[in-house]
Amino acid sequence: MNSLLNVIFTTDFAFSLLRVTTPILFAALGALISNRAGIINIGMEGIMLVSALAGVIVSASTQSAWVGLLGAVLSGTLIAGILAFFTLKFKTHIILGGVAINMFASGGTVFILYLLSGDKGSSTSLASKVLPSVDIPLLKDIPVLGPILSGHHILTYLSILAVFVVYYLLNRTPLGLRIRSVGENPHAAQSVGVSVVKIQYTALLLSGFFASLGGAYMSMGYLSLFTRDMIAGRGWIAIAAESMGRSTTVGTALTSLLFGAADALSNALQVLKIPAELIATLPYVATVIGLIIYAVSETRKKNRKLKAPLTK
């Protein structure tokens, strides 16, 4: 136990916590937006994978990390657009659409990688670029806080900023209001003149946008290359985080951090000989438990209402 505390209460651990939370947080925010509009986008994993590869390819061919980031975001958003087109226009079932996107991404990225580099495992032969890390002046000199908060990857800072942006977007803008109203009751929204399909398109594109920032971070920050199936379940953890955060921005951000901690721990706990395979299941177990607690309490609430004597 002591050694566990020794692992957790270090600046290194706190630093790595933010590092591993970044992709989860981005994708969870994306999942949040589409969920609030009433569409479960389970294609997060696939969108992240595609954008991770696109970032590597574009940055390698243009030799600019920023153009690479742009390429990653555009291709991830495009994938979300395809999903939106099929589900909203052709009425493909959204879950099956998500399954299709994931299937496409896991094979398609390897297919493209192989065509471009002749390698099915990783993009080592492509000279891709990495986005910079940032030292924050003043902050970096403060003991304890400095080593934890300063010197992170630029997208890590952006992910924290994104929490505020998404909160503002959902709660303080007309678009956010429409997204929430469409998610809560599409018929009511329609009846007051909100175009449900348009809002859902927007929400899906935004979810793809945020997920692809997470994907770009994976191949241009977390690692400096693309490897096969490199998202490794982070898209699913993000969906879990959104679900356990009960579709609120703050809740989603906090559970993302919690699940990030589980991820960071699985690296750290290997020192203590606790099997990483089991620690990796923690976010999912937590989500199932969270879901059960929520579902049970909702059912109880409903039953109480039904049983309550009718007054008036």
Added chain:
Amino acid sequence: MFKVKYFEIIRTTAVILIALAIAFLIISLVSDHPVKTIGIFLLEPLNSKAHIGNVIEMAIPLMFTGLAVSLLFRANMFNLGAEGIFYFSGVVTSVLAIHLTLSGSLHPVVAILAGSIVGALLSAIPGILKAKWNANELVTSLMFNNILFGIGLYLLNYHLRDAKAFANVSYKFEKTAQLSKIFQGTRIHTGLIIVLVLIVAAHLFLYKTKWGYELRMTGVNREFARYSGMKTAKVIILVHLIAGFIAGMGGSVEVLGMYNRFQWTSLPGYGLDGALVAMLAKNNPLSVIASALFLAYIRIGADLMARLSDVPSEMISIIQAVIILLISAEQFLKFWKNRMLLKEAKNA
């Protein structure tokens, strides 16, 4: 003159043709010898007994998971948990195949039944949560996939792993546990018979029994079924138990039929493929046979293409994605159906 009742068949055919057209397009863009490569992709699986065998071997697990998912979808349960159960039941069966000593024919029976029962029980969890508290079965089943994979991988790495083997694989199964081959010159095993029997049984269950009727009604409209006196909660739990049993049996049969050690270090994907098979089969048990064979055929075609030409086999996942997107697209070709309906109405 096409009739409206044939619409679904026409539509499915159209989707398959479009998917194949996209496959040809990709091949011609990528390959140096497109015509030759397309020939390999389409015809090589029929070229030898061994290749035909490969198609059928691949179709067996797809039939298992396709059948399991069909039943769930039929009850309008969006549960994708077959993936994790398929994997985990494989682990359970492997444990028994390694550590149990039983005489000949009894060994695989015990090992497979144990895997299937574990699968049924695991699958019941999202079912009970859905039936009693209306917890979203999709999210719980997806979470369970990852949980079961983690636990299964832990068992493989820490308890089953053969340190003397060169790769990350389990100890060898006892010879008595392995399923016997039924056709000389191929690896087709007795699992084929098991799954075909299961499919027929599921067909009879779904269309000839009261339970099957209740399952279908619950799928069409749960509220309606409930108000007409059906215990829908029971139906939902039952269909989860059955689907879990079938998916678990699929995993068990696959490891004992095709391998002599447990060696999956990632989810094998058959559960999600099962969703594709179920969709192609329109959630109809008997049609699962044809759609699993079709999927297996294009996969083996792609594998052979990768071996014999310059196009990697991962192309197939692009094709699969296209098929899923189009086959579940309600609106795809709908205009045509409407036109047919109009014509028939006029003629009547």
